[in-house]
Amino acid sequence: MKRHVIKLASAAALAGLTLMGVAQPAMATTVDMGYVAKNPAMGPNYYDVKKELVKLDTTGRVNYVPGYGILLWAKPGNEPTKRYLAHGSSWKVFGYVTDANGHKWYNLGGSQWVDSSYIVLNNNAHTEATTTSNATNNITGVVRVSYWPNSKVMVWSNPGVTGSNKYLTNGSRWKFFKIKYIGDNSWYNLGGNQWIEGKYAINESDPLASGVTGIIKANKLFTVTLKQGNKVYDSPYGYGKATGQVLPLGSRWKVTGKVINHGTWYRVGTNQWINIMY
Numbered sequence: 001m002k003r004h005v006i007k008l009a010s011a012a013a014l015a016g017l018t019l020m021g022v023a024q025p026a027m028a029t030t031v032d033m034g035y036v037a038k039n040p041a042m043g044p045n046y047y048d049v050k051k052e053l054v055k056l057d058t059t060g061r062v063n064y065v066p067g068y069g070i071l072l073w074a075k076p077g078n079e080p081t082k083r084y085l086a087h088g089s090s091w092k093v094f095g096y097v098t099d100a101n102g103h104k105w106y107n108l109g110g111s112q113w114v115d116s117s118y119i120v121l122n123n124n125a126h127t128e129a130t131t132t133s134n135a136t137n138n139i140t141g142v143v144r145v146s147y148w149p150n151s152k153v154m155v156w157s158n159p160g161v162t163g164s165n166k167y168l169t170n171g172s173r174w175k176f177f178k179i180k181y182i183g184d185n186s187w188y189n190l191g192g193n194q195w196i197e198g199k200y201a202i203n204e205s206d207p208l209a210s211g212v213t214g215i216i217k218a219n220k221l222f223t224v225t226l227k228q229g230n231k232v233y234d235s236p237y238g239y240g241k242a243t244g245q246v247l248p249l250g251s252r253w254k255v256t257g258k259v260i261n262h263g264t265w266y267r268v269g270t271n272q273w274i275n276i277m278y
Helices: 011-015 123-133
Strands: 030-038 046-052 054-062 068-075 078-086 090-098 104-107 113-115 119-121 135-137 141-145 152-158 162-169 173-176 178-182 185-189 195-197 201-203 216-223 230-233 242-247 252-260 264-269 272-275
Touching: 030 068, 046 090, 173 185, 216 264, 242 272
Parallel strands: none
Antiparallel strands: 030 046, 054 090, 054 119, 068 078, 068 113, 090 104, 104 113, 135 178, 141 173, 141 201, 152 162, 152 195, 178 185, 185 195, 216 252, 230 242, 230 272, 252 264, 264 272
C-alpha cells in the first residue's frame, strides 16, 4: 500500500530543505482547496471550493517516525509536492483551514501545507485548536503498539500537547484505562499521565471489532475532496489490497466505521475502506 513517506538520510540533507515563504505574512483569509464542486443553487454549474483561513502565530514540531518525514502539500490535501519535513523539525505556522471532512491543515507560508495529524503546536495554540471536540471514555482493555518495524512510539504526558522521553516498542502490549477522542484522533491512557496516540495502537479488546481489531463505530457522511478521488482497499491495515474501485471527486459516502492506522481510514461498505489522504 503506498505511503507518503520518505527516509531522510541525515541532518545535512534537511539543511538543504528551505520552505519558500516561511518568512512572509500569512496568506489571504480564504484558501483555494484545489478542487471544484457543484453549486446546488446553480444547477449543473461547478465552482472552486474555498475555505476560511484561521490565522495562527505559532510554531509546530513534526511528530512522525525518527529518520523519516511528512509530505508537504501545495494545497490542503491536494497537489502533493516532492518535499518532506523531517521528524522532530520545527516550523513557523501561520494558520489552518478545515476541509469538507472536518480535518485540519496547517499553513507554513505561501502554498505550503501539512497534515495536522503529524504536527504538535506549542501548548496554547494546540489546546485552542483541539479541545472543542474532546470526549473521554473510562474503559479498560489492552492495546498493541502498531508502528513501523523496529520503531518506537512516544508516550505523551498530555495528549497531543506535551511529549515525554518515554517510548514503547512496536509490537509491545499494554493495559489501558481510558480512551480520549480529540478530533479524528483517539488516545489511550496507560495509567497516570501516560498516553499513546490511537493511530499507532491496535485495541485488542474492542468488542466492535468483529474479527478486525481497532474499529471505532461511526455514522457520518464523507465527501471526496481529492482531485484523483479516493482508492478503495479491502482492509485498513498493512495487508490490505486496492480493489480497483475509486470514489470520484465530489461524491458522498456513508461511513460506518473508522480506524486510525498511519492515517484515518473510513469504512464505506463491507470490506471497503478508504484512507482520507489518497
